[in-house]
Amino acid sequence: MTEFAFAFLDCEFGGLDPELHDITEVAVVLTDYRLAELKSAEWKIRPRPERVTPEAARISGYTEEGWRESLHVRDALSEFAALMPEDRTVVPAGQNVRMDVMFLERAYRNCGLPYPFDYHVIDLATLFYTWSLLAGERVPALSLRQAAVNAGLLEGNVPHRAMGDARLTLETFRHYVGRLALLPLDEAPVSEG
Numbered sequence: 001m002t003e004f005a006f007a008f009l010d011c012e013f014g015g016l017d018p019e020l021h022d023i024t025e026v027a028v029v030l031t032d033y034r035l036a037e038l039k040s041a042e043w044k045i046r047p048r049p050e051r052v053t054p055e056a057a058r059i060s061g062y063t064e065e066g067w068r069e070s071l072h073v074r075d076a077l078s079e080f081a082a083l084m085p086e087d088r089t090v091v092p093a094g095q096n097v098r099m100d101v102m103f104l105e106r107a108y109r110n111c112g113l114p115y116p117f118d119y120h121v122i123d124l125a126t127l128f129y130t131w132s133l134l135a136g137e138r139v140p141a142l143s144l145r146q147a148a149v150n151a152g153l154l155e156g157n158v159p160h161r162a163m164g165d166a167r168l169t170l171e172t173f174r175h176y177v178g179r180l181a182l183l184p185l186d187e188a189p190v191s192e193g
Contacts, residue, residue, distance in 0.1 A: 005033070006093040015056050021047075047067070095123070095172075127173060144169060154168065
């Protein structure tokens with residue numbers, strides 16, 4: 001039987017298009033299949049300044065000066081891959097994790113490095129939506145902030161830093177997995193309309 005590990009990850013980018021923008025930060029919290037933390041790490045990645053929009057820099061806190069000592073993308077991705085357990089299938093997990101995966105797949109390919117993850121993904125937005133259906137609650141957004149606020153884990157805005165978001169995603173994910181375990185399927189409310 002396959003032994004799974006989950007890489008709760010978050011990337012910050014210079015924009016939203018992997019063809020036009022670079023990764024500026026990567027963080028990961030590795031867990032076993034029961035969501036117990038195994039290890040964590042984060043990397044600041046030196047982007048090409050012209051591939052970071054002013055809006056993305058403002059949101060993530062990126063500055064050329066602050067990233068001057070950061071790693072080249074190839075070095076960061078090599079360290080990232082080396083952190084993955086070799087005896088398990090590692091599944092990327094996160095909030096809207098397909099976006100992170102798109103950037104990471106492109107970066108690994110462009111660096112000529114093997115991609116270290118399974119092709120499946122585990123997404124908090126899907127879990128949060130599933131919980132809302134079973135709990136009979138409408139949610140105004142499928143964002144990390146909304147999921148964490150509904151879980152009582154956050155007040156105010158989510159700071160856009162990779163490790164903070166990766167950890168908040170894992171804690172929020174644990175919260176909703178626990179709530180789903182408490183809802184018997186035959187008694188879950190059915191929303192009308």
